[in-house]
Amino acid sequence: QSALTQPASVSGSPGQSITISCTGTSSDVGGYNYVSWYQQHPGKAPKLMIYEVSNRPSGVPDRFSGSKSGNTASLTISGLQAEDEADYYCSSYTSSSTLEVFGTGTKVTVL
Amino acid sequence: EVQLVESGGGLVKPGGSLRLSCAASGFTFSSYSMNWVRQAPGKGLEWVSSISSSSSYIYYADSVKGRFTISRDNAKNSLYLQMNSLRAEDTAVYYCARRINYDFWSGIGYWGQGTLVTVSS
Numbered sequence: 001q002s003a004l005t006q007p008a009s010v011s012g013s014p015g016q017s018i019t020i021s022c023t024g025t026s027s028d029v030g031g032y033n034y035v036s037w038y039q040q041h042p043g044k045a046p047k048l049m050i051y052e053v054s055n056r057p058s059g060v061p062d063r064f065s066g067s068k069s070g071n072t073a074s075l076t077i078s079g080l081q082a083e084d085e086a087d088y089y090c091s092s093y094t095s096s097s098t099l100e101v102f103g104t105g106t107k108v109t110v111l
Numbered sequence: 112e113v114q115l116v117e118s119g120g121g122l123v124k125p126g127g128s129l130r131l132s133c134a135a136s137g138f139t140f141s142s143y144s145m146n147w148v149r150q151a152p153g154k155g156l157e158w159v160s161s162i163s164s165s166s167s168y169i170y171y172a173d174s175v176k177g178r179f180t181i182s183r184d185n186a187k188n189s190l191y192l193q194m195n196s197l198r199a200e201d202t203a204v205y206y207c208a209r210r211i212n213y214d215f216w217s218g219i220g221y222w223g224q225g226t227l228v229t230v231s232s
Contacts, residue, residue: 032216
């Protein structure tokens with residue numbers, strides 16, 4: 001099972017909106033609503049930002065939103081802030097023998 | 112407050128074994144499935160293994176199947192990962208993790224601080 005495909009980097013200015021894509025197949029992203037998004041700052045454990053495609057955990061700002069279309073999921077950060085600079089990973093349940101797969105990761109830079 | 116504290120990491124030679132432990136607190140441990148996720152230095156996240164609340168269901172990534180064994184002791188609020196036949200590519204920070212809700216494959220809402228396993232001669 002290959003990792004889900006994410007862009008290596010995305011950048012934006014403060015206040016702008018950016019979108020990170022996560023492309024899989026019908027065996028993972030396209031087939032199930034178990035897509036999650038994680039934020040990870042250097043040297044820290046990941047933090048859940050979105051689960052089950054579009055749900056936000058308590059405490060996550062509503063600037064973060066998730067969606068899915070076909071085999072591609074997306075994380076949108078609106079009103080980009082300096083503290084949003086981090087690595088972001090998507091994940092999905094998969095029907096392959098390895099039952100959960102993560103994305104390749106995207107480095108978000110706030111210009 | 113949910114707390115997950117890993118221990119047991121360290122330096123081990125290729126072919127060797129190591130047992131990781133995770134002490135859980137702040138929630139009813141016996142009601143939740145639990146997970147191990149790892150991250151090689153400078154690399155992305157990789158799901159390793161999951162175990163249901165009563166240990167009835169256990170799953171492994173292909174990369175560790177047959178070498179790693181996940182287990183839990185609900186009386187001790189503890190999760191374990193027995194790692195045998197270790198390889199250099201198993202070098203990573205290993206995180207103990209719990210899903211945000213009772214759904215087995217929902218998002219991982221709680222993470223430990225991680226424990227580093229280094230496999231090298």
